[in-house]
Amino acid sequence: MLCECCQHHEATIHLTQMVDGQSRELHLCEECAEESGMNVQSVMSIPEILFGMGGGGNSAKETDQVSRKSCPYCHMRDCDFRKTARLGCPRCYEAFSRELAPMLAGMHKGIRHLGKNPDYLRENLEKASRCEALRKQLEEAIQSEKFEEAASLRDLIREAENGPG
Amino acid sequence: MVLDDLIRNPAAWLSSDNLTGIVVSSRIRLARNIEGLAFPGWAGDDECARIQARVWIVLKGIQRLAPSLALDMASLTPVDREFLSERHLISQELAQKSHGSGVVIRSDEGLSVMVNEEDHLRLQALRPGLQLEALWAEINALDSELEQHVRFAFSPSLGYLTACPTNVGTGLRASAMLHVPGLRLINEIDPIIKGLTKIGLAVRGLQGEGTEAIGNMFQISNQTTLGESESVIIDRLIRIVSEVAQHEANARARLLETREAYVEDFVGRAYGVLCYANVLNSRETLDMLSALRLGCELGMITGIKVADVNRLLLYTLPGHLQKTEGRLIPPDERDHVRARLVRETVRRASI
Numbered sequence: 001m002l003c004e005c006c007q008h009h010e011a012t013i014h015l016t017q018m019v020d021g022q023s024r025e026l027h028l029c030e031e032c033a034e035e036s037g038m039n040v041q042s043v044m045s046i047p048e049i050l051f052g053m054g055g056g057g058n059s060a061k062e063t064d065q066v067s068r069k070s071c072p073y074c075h076m077r078d079c080d081f082r083k084t085a086r087l088g089c090p091r092c093y094e095a096f097s098r099e100l101a102p103m104l105a106g107m108h109k110g111i112r113h114l115g116k117n118p119d120y121l122r123e124n125l126e127k128a129s130r131c132e133a134l135r136k137q138l139e140e141a142i143q144s145e146k147f148e149e150a151a152s153l154r155d156l157i158r159e160a161e162n163g164p165g
Numbered sequence: 166m167v168l169d170d171l172i173r174n175p176a177a178w179l180s181s182d183n184l185t186g187i188v189v190s191s192r193i194r195l196a197r198n199i200e201g202l203a204f205p206g207w208a209g210d211d212e213c214a215r216i217q218a219r220v221w222i223v224l225k226g227i228q229r230l231a232p233s234l235a236l237d238m239a240s241l242t243p244v245d246r247e248f249l250s251e252r253h254l255i256s257q258e259l260a261q262k263s264h265g266s267g268v269v270i271r272s273d274e275g276l277s278v279m280v281n282e283e284d285h286l287r288l289q290a291l292r293p294g295l296q297l298e299a300l301w302a303e304i305n306a307l308d309s310e311l312e313q314h315v316r317f318a319f320s321p322s323l324g325y326l327t328a329c330p331t332n333v334g335t336g337l338r339a340s341a342m343l344h345v346p347g348l349r350l351i352n353e354i355d356p357i358i359k360g361l362t363k364i365g366l367a368v369r370g371l372q373g374e375g376t377e378a379i380g381n382m383f384q385i386s387n388q389t390t391l392g393e394s395e396s397v398i399i400d401r402l403i404r405i406v407s408e409v410a411q412h413e414a415n416a417r418a419r420l421l422e423t424r425e426a427y428v429e430d431f432v433g434r435a436y437g438v439l440c441y442a443n444v445l446n447s448r449e450t451l452d453m454l455s456a457l458r459l460g461c462e463l464g465m466i467t468g469i470k471v472a473d474v475n476r477l478l479l480y481t482l483p484g485h486l487q488k489t490e491g492r493l494i495p496p497d498e499r500d501h502v503r504a505r506l507v508r509e510t511v512r513r514a515s516i
Contacts, residue, residue: 074203074207076207080207084206085329086204086206086207086283086328086329087204087207087328087329087330088203088204088207089201089202089203089204089207090198090200090201090202090204090318090320090326093320093323093326093333100330103330104323104330104333104391107330107331107389108333108334108389108390108391108392109365109389109391109392109393110391110392110393111391111392112322112323112391112392113320113321113322113323113324113325113334113335113391113392114334114392114393114394114397115324115334115335115337115393115394115395116305116308116324116335116394116395117319117321118312118316118317118319119309119312119313120312120316121319121321125321
């Protein structure tokens with residue numbers, strides 16, 4: 001769509017104006033918007049839009065609560081993140097997890113890491129996934145009343161949890 | 166080893182005549198951060214300096230980076246920065262930084278680590294041609310070696326934690342640079358770029374800016390980093406880059422079959438300009454060298470190799486030109502110096 005003002009550049013700013021109780025749509029390019037006195041920078045940035053959508057609610061009260069949030073470790077506030085689109089420290093991912101979740105889901109192929117794990121964690125993670133698989137088998141065994149199998153699975157889980165590796 | 170030694174070396178990603186072709190070069194970078202520390206953009210200057218000092222010591226002991234060159238951004242002139250950025254060793258963002266950031270480069274330039282760019286560490290591996298699997302093996306090994314000395318910020322559910330949520334997870338950005346003059350001549354670049362964007366890949370120009378394919382070169386890279394493993398991301402990119410390269414090869418074959426005289430004219434005009442021009446700006450040089458590169462690959466141009474053209478593509482950029490001459494050159498004069506440099510090489514060629 002071309003800018004309504006200059007009819008030359010692509011319109012990237014889309015506004016709905018209320019004039020005399022009637023709504024009117026306006027499509028402008030960045031330059032024309034700026035020329036007409038609009039502060040283009042104040043138009044919501046992508047993280048702002050996404051952050052606004054975060055948490056599944058848009059009520060004024062909730063938005064107020066969100067905007068007061070800050071990371072307890074590095075003290076970055078969510079309004080700082082909205083400005084720069086960058087987080088303050090690794091712990092910000094926990095502090096803003098609720099706000100980040102919909103954003104990550106929107107920008108990536110999934111919401112769980114499926115790539116490399118650091119060596120120091122690999123052993124623990126492998127152990128955890130081994131235990132999880134055994135627990136699942138245990139549940140199935142109990143449900144189908146195979147109690148002997150369940151007993152040996154319980155032993156295996158205990159071994160896996162306490163044993164080396 | 167000092168910075169000026171690099172100018173005498175051909176950059177790793179342009180040096181090989183056998184490996185470079187339609188796919189000019191490949192690159193992989195990994196974003197990593199140190200556990201418990203603020204990201205560079207949020208940490209103060211003093212903290213950045215402390216982080217850099219700590220990382221510097223670690224990097225000096227890394228076998229896979231030896232022998233290396235460690236450069237503090239504060240010690241670099243604007244031309245040095247431009248030179249390193251043209252060589253794809255530092256990003257535009259790092260080029261604008263000073264105290265508390267830097268880069269460590271292995272002497273062959275195939276492996277490097279930017280310190281305190283957007284993240285604490287940005288590991289980077291570069292090679293000529295399409296070699297993404299080998300690059301992944303190399304950078305993965307470097308990452309594992311680093312892990313023995315520093316603990317990276319990591320969450321089992323979100324993976325490696327990065328300053329920008331667009332990089333979280335694998336922290337991996339893989340890219341390939343393609344030279345596609347054939348697609349340009351048959352007007353098929355735009356639909357291909359649109360198609361690539363639609364399937365979630367990013368397309369950028371030669372120096373990473375915009376999407377305009379200056380010199381008929383563009384980079385294709387993955388945009389998402391979470392929800393897939395490194396090998397899935399890389400395998401898909403290899404498949405798609407190979408497909409685009411095949412399109413380019415088909416375009417060239419079709420052009421030779423149906424419009425050979427037109428292609429000869431396209432190459433010949435560029436050869437003429439490069440041989441006899443006295444004033445050449447960057448943009449025109451890149452476009453003309455692209456046509457000359459096509460001529461070499463199609464056997465229309467003899468006496469020089471694709472690697473020679475690659476070298477000119479790099480050494481005629483403003484930073485390289487001034488670094489080679491060893492002085493600051495105003496833009497107007499640069500166009501003369503550039504034309505002279507080009508003539509010296511291109512006159513060895515015949516058509």
